[in-house]
Amino acid sequence: MHWTEGELQAFLDGEIREPRSGELERHLIVCEVCSKRFSALAVSLAVTEHALDALERPSRGLDIERSQVSTSLSSAPSRRSRRSR
Ligand SMILES: [Zn+2]
Numbered sequence: 001m002h003w004t005e006g007e008l009q010a011f012l013d014g015e016i017r018e019p020r021s022g023e024l025e026r027h028l029i030v031c032e033v034c035s036k037r038f039s040a041l042a043v044s045l046a047v048t049e050h051a052l053d054a055l056e057r058p059s060r061g062l063d064i065e066r067s068q069v070s071t072s073l074s075s076a077p078s079r080r081s082r083r084s085r
Contacts, residue, residue, distance in 0.1 A: 003027060008038045012045055 003011075003024055010016050011024050028035045 003034050
């Protein structure tokens with residue numbers, strides 16, 4: 001069983017409490033699928049915050065960051081096979 005994107009998002013937002021948050025953390029360590037999904041979400045969240053910050057200083061390269069996010073989001077969910085071990 002995997003965590004959904006909504007649950008991972010809630011975890012990022014601090015809305016998931018013990019013991020579920022502990023389960024989720026442990027699952028992220030062992031599950032490549034969810035950890036990838038989670039890091040994509042974390043990146044998009046960080047970029048979103050950064051983007052909001054950058055909106056006040058319009059001279060920055062927002063387009064580059066946005067294209068990085070959409071790349072990592074679109075490649076994250078369905079790709080489950082590639083294992084190095
Ligand atoms: Zn999983």
